[in-house]
Amino acid sequence: MKGPNKMRFLHTADWHIGRRLHGFDLTDEQEDAFRQIERIALAHQVDGVIIAGDLYDRGMPAESAVAQLNQMIQKLNLDDHLPIYAVSGNHDSAIRLATGTPWFKSTHFYLHTQLAQAFEPIELADTQLFLLPYFEPFDAQQYFEDDTIQHLDQAFVKVVAKMKTLFDPAKKHVLVAHFFVAGSAVTDSETQLKVGGLAAVPEKLLHDFDYVALGHLHGKDALHADHARYSGSPVKFSLSEANQKKGVFIVDTDPFNLTFVPLTPLRDVKRLTESFATLMDDSFYGTIKRDDFIGITLTDRQPIPNVLARLRAIYPNIISLDRLHGYDSQVFAGGESGAQIRQKNPMDLLSGFYQQIAKDELTTQQRKWAQAALKIARKEGQQS
Amino acid sequence: MKGPNKMRFLHTADWHIGRRLHGFDLTDEQEDAFRQIERIALAHQVDGVIIAGDLYDRGMPAESAVAQLNQMIQKLNLDDHLPIYAVSGNHDSAIRLATGTPWFKSTHFYLHTQLAQAFEPIELADTQLFLLPYFEPFDAQQYFEDDTIQHLDQAFVKVVAKMKTLFDPAKKHVLVAHFFVAGSAVTDSETQLKVGGLAAVPEKLLHDFDYVALGHLHGKDALHADHARYSGSPVKFSLSEANQKKGVFIVDTDPFNLTFVPLTPLRDVKRLTESFATLMDDSFYGTIKRDDFIGITLTDRQPIPNVLARLRAIYPNIISLDRLHGYDSQVFAGGESGAQIRQKNPMDLLSGFYQQIAKDELTTQQRKWAQAALKIARKEGQQS
Numbered sequence: 001m002k003g004p005n006k007m008r009f010l011h012t013a014d015w016h017i018g019r020r021l022h023g024f025d026l027t028d029e030q031e032d033a034f035r036q037i038e039r040i041a042l043a044h045q046v047d048g049v050i051i052a053g054d055l056y057d058r059g060m061p062a063e064s065a066v067a068q069l070n071q072m073i074q075k076l077n078l079d080d081h082l083p084i085y086a087v088s089g090n091h092d093s094a095i096r097l098a099t100g101t102p103w104f105k106s107t108h109f110y111l112h113t114q115l116a117q118a119f120e121p122i123e124l125a126d127t128q129l130f131l132l133p134y135f136e137p138f139d140a141q142q143y144f145e146d147d148t149i150q151h152l153d154q155a156f157v158k159v160v161a162k163m164k165t166l167f168d169p170a171k172k173h174v175l176v177a178h179f180f181v182a183g184s185a186v187t188d189s190e191t192q193l194k195v196g197g198l199a200a201v202p203e204k205l206l207h208d209f210d211y212v213a214l215g216h217l218h219g220k221d222a223l224h225a226d227h228a229r230y231s232g233s234p235v236k237f238s239l240s241e242a243n244q245k246k247g248v249f250i251v252d253t254d255p256f257n258l259t260f261v262p263l264t265p266l267r268d269v270k271r272l273t274e275s276f277a278t279l280m281d282d283s284f285y286g287t288i289k290r291d292d293f294i295g296i297t298l299t300d301r302q303p304i305p306n307v308l309a310r311l312r313a314i315y316p317n318i319i320s321l322d323r324l325h326g327y328d329s330q331v332f333a334g335g336e337s338g339a340q341i342r343q344k345n346p347m348d349l350l351s352g353f354y355q356q357i358a359k360d361e362l363t364t365q366q367r368k369w370a371q372a373a374l375k376i377a378r379k380e381g382q383q384s
Numbered sequence: 385m386k387g388p389n390k391m392r393f394l395h396t397a398d399w400h401i402g403r404r405l406h407g408f409d410l411t412d413e414q415e416d417a418f419r420q421i422e423r424i425a426l427a428h429q430v431d432g433v434i435i436a437g438d439l440y441d442r443g444m445p446a447e448s449a450v451a452q453l454n455q456m457i458q459k460l461n462l463d464d465h466l467p468i469y470a471v472s473g474n475h476d477s478a479i480r481l482a483t484g485t486p487w488f489k490s491t492h493f494y495l496h497t498q499l500a501q502a503f504e505p506i507e508l509a510d511t512q513l514f515l516l517p518y519f520e521p522f523d524a525q526q527y528f529e530d531d532t533i534q535h536l537d538q539a540f541v542k543v544v545a546k547m548k549t550l551f552d553p554a555k556k557h558v559l560v561a562h563f564f565v566a567g568s569a570v571t572d573s574e575t576q577l578k579v580g581g582l583a584a585v586p587e588k589l590l591h592d593f594d595y596v597a598l599g600h601l602h603g604k605d606a607l608h609a610d611h612a613r614y615s616g617s618p619v620k621f622s623l624s625e626a627n628q629k630k631g632v633f634i635v636d637t638d639p640f641n642l643t644f645v646p647l648t649p650l651r652d653v654k655r656l657t658e659s660f661a662t663l664m665d666d667s668f669y670g671t672i673k674r675d676d677f678i679g680i681t682l683t684d685r686q687p688i689p690n691v692l693a694r695l696r697a698i699y700p701n702i703i704s705l706d707r708l709h710g711y712d713s714q715v716f717a718g719g720e721s722g723a724q725i726r727q728k729n730p731m732d733l734l735s736g737f738y739q740q741i742a743k744d745e746l747t748t749q750q751r752k753w754a755q756a757a758l759k760i761a762r763k764e765g766q767q768s
Contacts (some may be wrong), residue, residue, distance in 0.1 A: 060444060063479040070483055078486055095447040099454055100484020102462055107487065 005125040009085070010041045011249040013052035013178070013215030014233035016091065017072075018065030021269070021293055022319040026235060027068065032266040033234035034072050037248055040261050041082055044250050047124070048108070049082050052215030052231065053089025053134055053178030059096065073109065083108035085122060087133040089178040089215055094133060115143045119162055127253050130163050130209075132177040152179065156201045164208060172253045173208070178215040181206070184222040184230070203228065211251055211258075219244045220260060229258065236269035239295040239320055267317065273297040273324060276304050276311075285314050295320040303352060306361045321359055346374055389509040393469070394425045395633040397436035397562070397599030398617035400475065401456075402449030405653070405677055406703040410619060411452065416650040417618035418456050421632055424645050425466055428634050431508070432492070433466050436599030436615065437473025437518055437562025443480065457493065467492035469506060471517040473562040473599055478517060499527045503546055511637050514547050516561040518600075536563065540585045548592055556637045557592070562599040565590070568606040568614070587612065595635055595642075603628045604644060613642065620653035623679040623704055651701065657681040657708060660688050660695075669698050679704040687739050705743055730758055
């Protein structure tokens with residue numbers, strides 16, 4: 001239980017509305033995760049929902065993505081009367097996202113998209129909430145009129161110093177930000193615009209805040225600072241996130257308390273490392289959720305005809321297929337000598353090669369093209 | 385003077401923010417026209433600004449266009465406290481434009497983007513304002529659950545019939561809409577998605593309203609119905625609009641009165657039909673605004689070397705260049721016989737031809753390419 005006048009927030013980030021997973025539409029997954037977040041916010045009677053950047057997956061989102069995010073925000077803020085505290089992330093277009101923001105405040109929906117707005121804290125009963133949107137060092141140069149600011153870490157020093165001049169000592173201080181904090185763990189699905197410490201925020205700069213609600217990295221365990229966390233994304237966006245537990249944080253300001261509330265994926269992302277025979281065995285696949293998004297790593301070494309199509313008949317949402325032992329080893333592991341290979345029919349050689357590389361059989365059309373090409377090659381060989 | 389409780393609107397449309405004119409940026413023209421509209425609205429103490437569709441030039445406007453329109457709307461509505469009554473046009477993305485609309489009402493900014501919203505009239509002191517966004521017959525099919533609606537005229541009959549059921553007889557009835565009304569005059573710069581009467585609204589369907597504030601056509605004189613007008617665009621968007629007078633209507637509801645208030649273009653669009661010698665004569669160009677967007681029609685018949693570059697030195701914003709007497713007549717009007725032409729050097733023939741067609745000289749690189757091609761052609765001619 002939180003005390004009177006004490007604040008409780010739900011901290012989420014990186015919704016990436018409009019994102020696809022290896023060509024698969026994630027609309028349903030994102031919608032389902034949203035509904036869980038909404039239920040959690042209401043059940044925990046939070047005083048507001050923090051969304052720490054990357055609301056959209058891209059600066060120019062598709063109409064369907066715009067319609068989906070608009071609906072989510074309206075549901076939370078207008079129907080459920082939940083305050084929203086949000087910032088733009090590096091995937092968002094700050095300019096597009098700013099549309100309507102002056103009106104949103106009337107229903108306690110705060111969406112900051114410009115650096116200057118970071119210094120207009122939202123004043124709540126016991127908390128000052130600083131909403132710092134994603135920015136580039138150039139923006140900080142302009143804002144502080146200081147062209148010695150070349151890197152993010154330099155900019156962040158000035159940003160935090162300025163925020164501290166605004167601190168009300170009677171209140172808690174919460175920062176919402178969308179950056180890479182030095183020392184955090186990275187997965188495949190986060191865009192790392194720059195590599196190295198200059199583009200990272202030193203963790204010690206976050207120590208002045210009672211809590212820092214971070215966005216940018218997609219795993220809740222990316223950073224384990226005392227009072228600074230990435231909430232992670234509500235949905236898994238790559239196979240590298242397969243082992244992450246997705247969810248949201250419930251943050252109590254006083255006494256400080258952090259509770260992770262997990263989300264249940266509609267279709268999960270997972271990796272299966274098995275032999276083809278096991279994967280095709282109903283005593284195996286009968287026990288698992290076959291319509292999850294699955295990355296398959298085959299333990300087999302030998303060629304398997306038409307492997308992807310056969311696996312897809314069982315697992316409709318395969319997002320990747322590779323071999324544990326690679327292909328090179330396998331091509332030469334068959335034990336065929338050069339002499340044996342040279343005796344083979346060229347068409348057989350080609351289809352074997354295609355099978356091993358493309359993990360699929362030649363189509364009838366491809367076979368025709370190959371045969372026509374071989375015919376021409378043979379003719380030219382006879383002429384010379 | 386309008387009476388107490390009587391309404392006065394400013395009617396504008398077709399802002400097309402983000403539009404370019406033959407490659408030239410119109411940001412400054414649109415900004416300047418906007419400031420004039422704002423001044424007119426304040427000077428005439430209007431009760432609201434009607435924007436009858438095509439706020440943007442395209443469904444996916446550039447960030448700069450988004451920033452510009454957002455600023456204009458905020459200026460009118462939040463700074464000047466002017467109500468805004470707007471609909472989406474065929475150039476707008478209804479879905480994108482809908483972002484934030486539920487919040488906008490709190491400051492009397494009404495922006496309707498869906499057909500269903502046309503039947504939620506804005507109730508003002510003496511007026512019901514129906515905001516009908518641009519829609520496709522398919523939308524009407526869905527809304528009325530009637531798949532016999534195949535064409536716009538059929539849809540419009542049902543739309544107006546439904547609106548009339550909502551009429552408060554004690555009030556005036558004003559419709560804001562973005563369509564092609566049958567019999568209107570069209571210029572080059574309006575997108576005519578369909579041709580023919582089926583895609584047009586019969587004018588008699590507008591008779592039930594005290595005023596119909598139309599958008600879509602860019603000239604204020606496109607339609608001369610008693611109580612239905614296109615305001616036209618605030619800025620000229622093509623040479624075909626050169627002779628249009630741009631402005632806005634001030635509409636009084638009771639007693640009904642319509643006043644056209646012209647806008648002064650920052651840089652006008654105009655056509656000059658003159659000889660090259662006249663155009664290059666400072667006693668001519670010294671008397672006109674040379675930095676206007678100018679379409680030049682030359683009355684000359686003879687080739688003029690480097691004509692575009694020479695004209696641009698005087699007129700920096702040339703948006704088109706053609707010849708009053710065309711090129712065909714000119715090519716053969718020189719009096720050269722076929723025999724004379726055949727005696728000419730092929731390179732001279734080519735550069736003369738290019739000069740007449742492209743209105744420019746061959747560049748050094750083009751000349752090199754042509755010479756190389758002629759060399760090959762000559763070789764091949766010798767071989768055969």
